[in-house]
Amino acid sequence: MRITLHIWRQRNANDAGKMVRYELPNVNHEMSFLEMLDVLNEDLIAKNEEPVAFDHDCREGICGMCGCMVNGMAHGPLPGTTLCQLHMRHFKDGDELYLEPWRAKAFPVVKDLVVDRTAFDRIIAAGGYISVATGSAPDGNAVMVPKEDAERSMDAAACIGCGACVAMCPNAAAALFTGAKIAHLGLLPQGQPERQQRAIAMVAQAKQELFGSCTNMGLCEAVCPKEIKLEVIARMNGDFIRASLSGR
């Protein structure tokens, strides 16, 4: 199949960058999206041109490294799928695709489609953990966790931190990411002791990183490759408001 790509090319953080058009006349429909980019890059290298830089690692949809905007949708048109798990059979012969990096003040472009997502790491470092005493491992069933809470916590913990939520959000908010981390820990007994500080610290860090504010549009939920629900944002809001009102 024939695919036309318009790819954001930017040499480095200081380069202005522009969209560049590439024609791929022989794309195999069984290729993954990233394999198609690999083929393009092989071509570019053979022509002595700079290959397109894009992030990727596991190519199994579990690491959170890959991702770019495909025709204005983070990770492309297939719901619940990372870019690496998207295959060319989901496109038509003759399709024209616009590939752009995640756009956010907090995610500066490093090169082409690669952005710096360490802002997420700093949000985690602000409170996305529990403090435990080291020593021998605790007894497995010493702390009881209701089944439903364990399931919901696990659903939130499925977040791979890819940044699609920020990229898709018209406000470039990190609410789904931060909410997922807060819900993941706050739903478990081990997360209770620091639940209030965690909400306050992580929310403050997200603001400091210059992420925007959630307006409950739900575009993050629509593109999240792990299908994290908007409910985690409400939970974060509740935790933050409760901590602000009742914290001593």
Place this chain on the structure above:
Amino acid sequence: MSAIAINPVHRVVRFYEAPIGKKAIMALTGVILFGYVVAHLLGNLQIFGDPDQINKYAAFLHNPANAGLLWVARSALLLAVGLHILASLQLWKLKNDARPVAYVKKDDAAATYASRTMMWSGPIVAAFVIFHVLHLTVGAVVPLQEIAPNEPNVRANVIAGFSNPLISGFYILAIVLLCTHLYHGLWSMFQSLGFSHPRYTPKLKKGAAIFAILIAIGNCSIPIAVMAGLVK
């Protein structure tokens, strides 16, 4: 010992500095404004009652004995509007700062039209409210008729106003925008204040849509009835 460090600022400052705090303020002021929209509509619908019913209601509101209460209500509404607008402008600035480089292509179709246009419907409704107050409260657009001091002839003023298709048109446009704004705001305020549940949230969204449509129908029925000559 916890390793989570919190910036030691006053809790009120910290609350309002956070986008979530501003959204909570927008939700709470939104509730007040929504309540007013409903109360205002119920008052207005009295135009379909006895010819002097709405004027009696207006005389009751304007009774000098109730002036204190009236101004308390007006101040509360003004404060709510002010905070709602202030927070929205600050969040809008945050949004613009958060994405300095726009996408060449962006597909926002997964979000509702109402949620995408809050920053349009809001200011247009605000402009309409200013016009509406100047028109029917202050009397700066056309001179208002009075039966007696503190007894405005609301019925005559409404009929005179809505006989003008431009005023009726602007009114209907503003009401439609208000109701799209309300639709997103009504369910969204629960989310902003921390309530979301897979069983209730879909019902809340449906309820918000029904409420918004009912309010639109109720409000638009008045200019339409006047123009159709049903209210004379």
